[in-house]
Amino acid sequence: MIETNFFKEIINDIFLTDSPSGFCKNINNVLINKLNEMGYMNYRITNKGSIELFIEGNSSEKTIGISAHDDTLGLMVRSICANGNLRVTAVGGPSIPTLDGEYCKIITRDNRVYTGTILSDSPAVHVYKDANTKERNIDSIVVRIDEVVNCKEDVVALGIQNGDYVCYDPKTIITDSGFLKSRFIDDKASVCIILSVLEYMKKNNIKPSYNMYCYFTNHEEVGHGAASIRKLDEFLAVDMGCVGLDLAGNEYSVSICAKDSSGPYNYELTTDLINLAKNNNLKYTVDIFPYYGSDASAALKAGVDCKAALIGTGVCASHGMERTHIDGILNTMKLLYLYLTR
Numbered sequence: 001m002i003e004t005n006f007f008k009e010i011i012n013d014i015f016l017t018d019s020p021s022g023f024c025k026n027i028n029n030v031l032i033n034k035l036n037e038m039g040y041m042n043y044r045i046t047n048k049g050s051i052e053l054f055i056e057g058n059s060s061e062k063t064i065g066i067s068a069h070d071d072t073l074g075l076m077v078r079s080i081c082a083n084g085n086l087r088v089t090a091v092g093g094p095s096i097p098t099l100d101g102e103y104c105k106i107i108t109r110d111n112r113v114y115t116g117t118i119l120s121d122s123p124a125v126h127v128y129k130d131a132n133t134k135e136r137n138i139d140s141i142v143v144r145i146d147e148v149v150n151c152k153e154d155v156v157a158l159g160i161q162n163g164d165y166v167c168y169d170p171k172t173i174i175t176d177s178g179f180l181k182s183r184f185i186d187d188k189a190s191v192c193i194i195l196s197v198l199e200y201m202k203k204n205n206i207k208p209s210y211n212m213y214c215y216f217t218n219h220e221e222v223g224h225g226a227a228s229i230r231k232l233d234e235f236l237a238v239d240m241g242c243v244g245l246d247l248a249g250n251e252y253s254v255s256i257c258a259k260d261s262s263g264p265y266n267y268e269l270t271t272d273l274i275n276l277a278k279n280n281n282l283k284y285t286v287d288i289f290p291y292y293g294s295d296a297s298a299a300l301k302a303g304v305d306c307k308a309a310l311i312g313t314g315v316c317a318s319h320g321m322e323r324t325h326i327d328g329i330l331n332t333m334k335l336l337y338l339y340l341t342r
């Protein structure tokens with residue numbers, strides 16, 4: 001039966017490679033190397049930078065697709081302050097207050113990498129009366145660069161300019177109690193879940209039931225990740241499940257999303273997924289995600305005529321300090337495997 005050993009083996013390679021939306025070359029190289037090692041060679045990189053992998057199934061009666069996004073939230077340099085700090089703009093929708101105090105890297109367009117720390121405009125408790133109360137928003141945080149810089153010119157001399165990516169620390173660990181903690185479980189856990197299922201199928205000579213395309217997209221956090229996928233009959237996005245408020249989702253189960261901000265997912269396919277989970281005794285929940293869109297909704301909005309659905313492990317504190325549990329990951333792996341081989 002499918003296990004999480006391979007998942008645990010690959011998380012460092014996937015999670016520790018910086019990949020804010022649009023900065024995809026490095027993560028694509030890591031993923032291509034993995035696919036080659038696993039014996040999956042029939043892939044291409046699209047113009048936009050997504051990986052499209054084809055796997056022949058037992059039947060060509062229909063063509064199905066799955067996806068996970070390998071892009072993450074991040075920041076970008078917006079301007080250089082007179083004192084040598086950097087003002088930033090958000091890439092995607094990070095929880096800004098949680099960024100206060102985080103270590104980061106500034107990556108220049110000629111591949112120089114500098115380290116720094118994200119701080120508020122009132123960072124010193126001994127100096128600023130509002131150090132504790134100042135609102136942390138995108139206009140009130142800066143990056144303090146770990147170089148001797150006293151003015152804008154000093155920063156420019158380092159090769160840093162507006163439009164450079166700022167990547168903050170993913171802080172990835174698995175605890176002895178089975179929790180995966182990282183900034184970007186959304187959606188790198190799903191990338192590793194898909195790779196783990198594909199590894200299991202390859203090792204055991206199991207083909208998917210139908211011809212399938214697997215996508216690793218890198219513009220999901222900015223809304224159009226899977227907008228350019230090919231014509232498919234079915235498309236299953238594997239992405240994080242929501243946890244909180246009155247939602248049923250939790251870190252130990254696979255969440256099946258019936259509806260999110262983009263509207264309901266395909267009724268029949270969602271029902272099939274619920275029945276697959278129920279009949280195989282998986283821990284699963286069905287939920288409405290309040291403020292959410294996925295690669296499946298991006299595909300629908302772009303005009304792809306497919307049955308679209310969404311599943312994923314429940315993630316606590318999404319877009320902040322995220323956490324899920326290895327049980328939720330395993331239940332998601334199992335449902336994905338059951339879907340591919342049904």
Ligand SMILES: [Zn+2]
Nearest residue numbers: 186187239240
């Ligand atoms: Zn996501």
